[in-house]
Amino acid sequence: MCRHLARIGGPIAAGDVTARGAHSLARQAHAPRFMRGTGTLNVDGYGVAWGGGDGWRSYRRAMPPWADPSGETVLGAITAPAVMAVVRGATTGMPLSESACAPFISDGWAFSHNGYATGWPGSLEPLAAEIPLADLMTLEASVDSAVLWAWLRHRLRSDEDPAALLPELVARVAEAAPGSRMNLLLSDGTHILATAWGHSLAWWRDGGEIVVASEPTDDAPGWQWLPDGHLLIARPDRVETIAIPSTASPPP
Numbered sequence: 001m002c003r004h005l006a007r008i009g010g011p012i013a014a015g016d017v018t019a020r021g022a023h024s025l026a027r028q029a030h031a032p033r034f035m036r037g038t039g040t041l042n043v044d045g046y047g048v049a050w051g052g053g054d055g056w057r058s059y060r061r062a063m064p065p066w067a068d069p070s071g072e073t074v075l076g077a078i079t080a081p082a083v084m085a086v087v088r089g090a091t092t093g094m095p096l097s098e099s100a101c102a103p104f105i106s107d108g109w110a111f112s113h114n115g116y117a118t119g120w121p122g123s124l125e126p127l128a129a130e131i132p133l134a135d136l137m138t139l140e141a142s143v144d145s146a147v148l149w150a151w152l153r154h155r156l157r158s159d160e161d162p163a164a165l166l167p168e169l170v171a172r173v174a175e176a177a178p179g180s181r182m183n184l185l186l187s188d189g190t191h192i193l194a195t196a197w198g199h200s201l202a203w204w205r206d207g208g209e210i211v212v213a214s215e216p217t218d219d220a221p222g223w224q225w226l227p228d229g230h231l232l233i234a235r236p237d238r239v240e241t242i243a244i245p246s247t248a249s250p251p252p
């Protein structure tokens with residue numbers, strides 16, 4: 001199971017976002033406190049995307065952050081107002097590669113998925129049938145998260161509302177593939193959308209900064225949990241939560 005995090009505020013070093021806090025994202029790679037589902041470690045890869053205004057760039061590696069001293073140097077030298085970062089614990093049977101590691105970036109969006117679709121790949125066939133062939137042929141990796149991202153990106157290209165698309169995607173996968181865990185994270189650099197469906201999700205907001213993370217990165221007061229089965233729409237100045245309509249329920 002992965003842990004992921006998105007943050008918007010004043011410009012910050014991209015590397016700080018993974019390193020910051022007593023329970024930093026880098027620490028959550030080997031000592032997460034709130035993991036559910038299968039797996040206990042998130043050491044199969046990590047990725048950091050940074051952006052704001054002119055789109056996103058990313059740095060991804062198929063190893064944990066502490067095994068990549070060059071990453072620390074590079075990411076410490078990059079500052080941006082918006083950062084998304086992920087530590088990956090690959091789902092059994094899914095590839096161990098840089099390209100399978102979120103964040104996936106394109107079209108001004110950064111995306112991550114913490115969880116898995118049960119019955120993969122057959123259970124995602126109905127969704128895949130709605131993705132243009134050109135997008136399927138250029139899928140970044142044979143991983144459930146990349147299919148979810150290709151579907152979402154296709155619909156975002158039609159200018160659909162991301163706050164409606166994320167609940168639709170979660171509900172469709174949850175209903176077609178019961179027991180799936182679907183914590184999604186999406187940002188355009190000005191706002192962060194996140195779902196909690198079978199995994200923990202918390203947020204913290206203060207003085208022009210919003211952090212949305214699988215679990216709190218420190219013990220500071222002010223962290224709030226997003227209830228399971230909900231969508232969060234967050235900006236530095238405003239946070240909204242909405243129940244995801246579905247006939248399915250998130251797995252315990």
Ligand code: GLN
Nearest residue numbers: 001002089090091114115
């Ligand atoms: N299923 C995805 C993968 O294998 C996400 C993994 C996760 O949340 N651990 O990359």
